[in-house]
Amino acid sequence: MSTPPPTGFAEAAASVADVEGWMTPGQARRLWDCASAVKPGGRIVEIGSFRGRSMIVLAKAIADGVELIAIDPHAGNDRGPQEFEGFEEHAAEDNVVFQRNLEAAGVADKVRHIRKYSHEALADVAGELDLLYIDGAHRFVPARDDIRRWSRRLRPGGDLLIHDSFSSIGVTAALIVELFFGSGFRYLGRSQSMTHYRREHLTPGERVRNAGRQLAQLPWFVRNVIIKALIMVRLGKVTRAFGHDPSMWPH
Ligand SMILES: C[S@@+](CC[C@H](N)C(=O)[O-])C[C@H]1O[C@@H](n2cnc3c(N)ncnc32)[C@H](O)[C@@H]1O
Known part of the structure; x- marks a missing residue:
């Protein structure tokens, strides 16, 4: 008897197996769960799509009538780990491969691509968001600005996912400044470096507990910074002592 082809999340995960990017299977599952919960008429924004790995999962998860941007x-710039500047010659190729990957996955017509920096695109998206996924520039100022400017576009109860949390120093500093101690976003947990928040108003007591839950992630952040430092000075093998695969950048 032949094995039936995978469907649903398994099919989506299989379809991005060869698409370049840093999203882990656990992170794909969280994206899938959040995107598939968005009702028709809802809206999802991803900041930082690279070659389409996470965007294809989102596109395969959504119901008809959900807008996906x-x-x-x-x-x-800011393409991936240690690729902050100097990759201009890859820019056109990234765009072509992104479009080609969406087409190969059969989702090109579900996605509106705004080819702009996130701070230039605010006026291109009308209305409230149900889900916002931030995985764009990871340096402190643009990461902070993405959280500050775009998360206020979420409707109450909307979901916020942020990649490279407690992994990238810039993103983690942005979380501390924008989300750790505020009353507007509840921390729900994380899939490796993908944190999950929900837009909710927190009481003073909830706010203290919310800060505590996020502060409790800092030892994992310190571990990741040490692992990155060891990889950069070519002592990757030592990272096995932390239970880490030396061939991988922590995500
Ligand atoms: C880590 S990659 C995104 C990976 C993607 N989410 C995935 O899973 O395949 C970061 C992307 O952010 C984009 N980027 C850099 N600066 C940006 C900005 N200011 N606004 C939006 N995207 C930006 C880069 O062009 C790059 O494609």
């Missing part, structure tokens, strides 16, 4: 300038 990818914001990425494909300008060669």
